[in-house]
Amino acid sequence: xxxxxxxxxxxxxxxxxxxxxxxxxxxxxxxxxxxxxxxxxxxxxxxxxxxxxxxxxxxxxxxxxxxxxxxxxxxxxxxxxxxxxxxxxxxxxxxxxxxxxxxxxxxxxxxxxxxxxxxxxxxxxxxxxxxxxxxxxxxxxxxxxxxxxxxxxxxxxxxxxxxxxxxxxxxxxxxxxxxxxxxxxxxxxxxxxxxxxxxxxxxxxxxxxxxxxxxxxxxxxxxxxxxxxxxxxxxxxxxxxxxxxxxxxxxxxxxxxxxxxxxxxxxxxxxxxxxxxxxxxxxxxxxxxxxxxxxxxxxxxxxxxxxxxxxxxxxxxxxxxxxxxxxxxxxxxxxxxxxxxxxxxxxxxxxxxxxxxxxxxxxxxxxxxxxxxxxxxxxxxxxxxxxxxxxxxxxxxxxxxxxxxxxxxxxxxxxxxxxxxxxxxxxxxxxxxxxxxxxxxxxxxxxxxxxxxxxxxxxxxxxxxxxxxxxxxxxxxxxxxxxx
Numbered sequence: 001x002x003x004x005x006x007x008x009x010x011x012x013x014x015x016x017x018x019x020x021x022x023x024x025x026x027x028x029x030x031x032x033x034x035x036x037x038x039x040x041x042x043x044x045x046x047x048x049x050x051x052x053x054x055x056x057x058x059x060x061x062x063x064x065x066x067x068x069x070x071x072x073x074x075x076x077x078x079x080x081x082x083x084x085x086x087x088x089x090x091x092x093x094x095x096x097x098x099x100x101x102x103x104x105x106x107x108x109x110x111x112x113x114x115x116x117x118x119x120x121x122x123x124x125x126x127x128x129x130x131x132x133x134x135x136x137x138x139x140x141x142x143x144x145x146x147x148x149x150x151x152x153x154x155x156x157x158x159x160x161x162x163x164x165x166x167x168x169x170x171x172x173x174x175x176x177x178x179x180x181x182x183x184x185x186x187x188x189x190x191x192x193x194x195x196x197x198x199x200x201x202x203x204x205x206x207x208x209x210x211x212x213x214x215x216x217x218x219x220x221x222x223x224x225x226x227x228x229x230x231x232x233x234x235x236x237x238x239x240x241x242x243x244x245x246x247x248x249x250x251x252x253x254x255x256x257x258x259x260x261x262x263x264x265x266x267x268x269x270x271x272x273x274x275x276x277x278x279x280x281x282x283x284x285x286x287x288x289x290x291x292x293x294x295x296x297x298x299x300x301x302x303x304x305x306x307x308x309x310x311x312x313x314x315x316x317x318x319x320x321x322x323x324x325x326x327x328x329x330x331x332x333x334x335x336x337x338x339x340x341x342x343x344x345x346x347x348x349x350x351x352x353x354x355x356x357x358x359x360x361x362x363x364x365x366x367x368x369x370x371x372x373x374x375x376x377x378x379x380x381x382x383x384x385x386x387x388x389x390x391x392x393x394x395x396x397x398x399x400x401x402x403x404x405x406x407x408x409x410x411x412x413x414x415x416x417x418x419x420x421x422x423x424x425x426x427x428x429x430x431x432x433x434x435x436x437x438x439x440x441x442x443x444x445x446x447x448x449x450x451x452x453x454x455x456x457x458x459x460x461x462x463x464x465x466x467x468x469x470x471x472x473x474x475x476x477x478x479x480x481x482x483x484x
Contacts, residue, residue, distance in 0.1 A: 025318055028328075032312065032315055032335050035311035036307050036335075038180070040308070041181055043181075044303050051296050052192045053068075056200075057199070057206060064143070064205075065292065065293055066146075066286070070140045074134070078161060083169070084260035087256060087399055088257020088260060090170065091404075093314075094318045099321045102235070105174070112169075112257075117159055119162065120163075127155040128156060131151050138276070139276065141285055143288075150207060156214075157217065164220050168184055225238070256402055263407060301347075301350055305342075305388055312331065312332065313397075314400065316332060319331060328400075329460045329464065332397045335396075339393050344386045354382075359371075376438075380435070387446040390453035391448055391452045394410075394449075406459070419445070
C-alpha cells in the first residue's frame with residue numbers, strides 16, 4: 001500500500017485516507033496508543049489549568065474556593081452537553097469511516113456543530129437569569145456572590161465551550177488525535193497564563209478566573225474552525241454549502257450523544273446532592289472547598305484514563321462499523337489492562353506525595369486550615385483510580401458501538417443506587433461525617449466500574465457469537481444482515 005506525503009503533516013494512502021484514519025482502521029493496540037497518548041497529554045494540560053485555577057483562586061480565600069465548588073456541577077452540565085454531542089459525533093463519524101462512508105461522516109460533523117449551538121442557547125439563557133436563586137438554593141451562603149460572579153461568565157460562554165468540544169471530538173473520530181491534542185494543549189497553557197493576569201493584575205477577582213477560561217476556549221474554537229474550514233490536513237471538511245437537514249443523522253448523533261450528555265447531567269445532579277450532604281455533614285462551606293479542590297487533584301490522575309477513553313470510542317466504533325468484532329474485543333481489553341496498570345502506579349505516587357500537593361492549595365492564610373482534611377480526602381479517593389479504568393473504558397466501548405443507552409444506565413446505577421445512598425448512609429446515618437462521604441464515593445465508584453466491565457464483555461461475546469453465526473449463514477446462502 002503506497003503512501004503520499006504532502007508536507008509531513010498529512011499522510012494519505014491510495015484509498016484517500018489520512019494517516020489518522022489509516023491508523024484508526026489498523027491494529028487496535030497501535031490505534032489505542034496512537035490516539036490515547038496525545039490526548040492524555042492534552043487532557044493533562046487541561047486538568048493542570050484547573051489545578052492552577054484552584055491555586056490562584058485559593059489566594060482569594062475559602063469562600064472563593066467554595067464558590068467554584070458550587071458552580072462546578074452546573075458548569076459540568078454545560079461541558080457535559082458539549083462533550084456528549086462531541087462523543088456522539090465522534091462515534092458516528094468513526095462508524096461511517098469504518099463503513100467507508102466519507103460523505104456521511106462529513107454530514108455528521110456539520111449536524112453535530114449545529115446541535116451544539118442550538119442546545120447551548122437553550123441552556124445558557126435560564127442559567128444567566130436564575131443564577132443567583134440557583135446558588136442560594138444550593139446553600140452557597142457567604143459564597144453566593146462569588147459563585148454568581150464566576151458562574152455567569154461561564155454560562156454566557158456556553159456556546160463557545162460546546163463548539164470546542166464538538167470539533168475536538170470530530171478530530172478524534174477521524175483519528176487525528178495528535179492534532180486535536182496540540183490545539184487543546186495550547187488553549188490550556190493560555191488559560192494558565194491568563195489566570196493571574198485577570199484575577200490579580202486586572203483586579204477582576206474570581207470573575208477573572210472565569211474570563212481566563214472563556215477566552216482560552218474561544219481562541220481554541222477559532223483555531224479548530226479554521227482547521228476544518230480553511231486547511232487541508234483534515235479528512236473531513238466543514239462546508240455548509242453541502243449541508244441539508246437530515247433527521248436520521250441527528251438521531252444517530254443523539255443516540256450516543258444524548259445518553260452521554262445525560263451521563264454528565266446525572267453526574268452533575270449527583271454532585272448537587274453530594275454537596276448538600278457535605279454541607280449537612282460539615283456544617284460549613286469548608287467541606288465543599290475540600291471536596292472541590294481535592295477532586296481536581298484526583299481528576300489529574302483520572303485524566304489518563306479519560307485520554308485512553310477518548311481513543312476507545314473511535315477505535316471500537318470503527319471496528320464495530322466494519323463488523324470486526326475481534327478487533328473490538330482486543331481494543332477494549334488492551335485499553336482496560338493499560339488503564340488499570342497505569343492507575344496502580346498513580347495510586348502509589350499520589351498517596352505518597354499528597355501532603356506536598358496540598359501545600360499548593362493552602363498557601364494562603366485563609367485556606368491553610370484545610371490542609372489535613374484535604375490530604376485525607378486525596379488519600380481516600382485515589383484508591384478508586386485503578387478500578388475506574390474498568391468502568392470508564394467499558395463505557396467508552398459502549399459509546400463506540402453506538403450503545404449510548406447502556407453507558408447511561410451504568411452511570412445512573414452508580415449515581416442513584418450507589419453513590420448517593422452510600423454517602424448518605426455512611427456520612428449521615430452512621431454519623432461518620434466527611435470521611436463517611438469520601439468512603440461512600442470511593443466504594444460506589446469501584447463497585448459500579450466492575451459491573452459495567454462485566455456487561456461490556458458479555459455484549460462483545462454476543463457480537464462474536466453473532467459473527468460466527470453470520471459466517472455460517474453465508475456458507476448456507478442466507479442474508480448476513482438478518483443476523484446483525
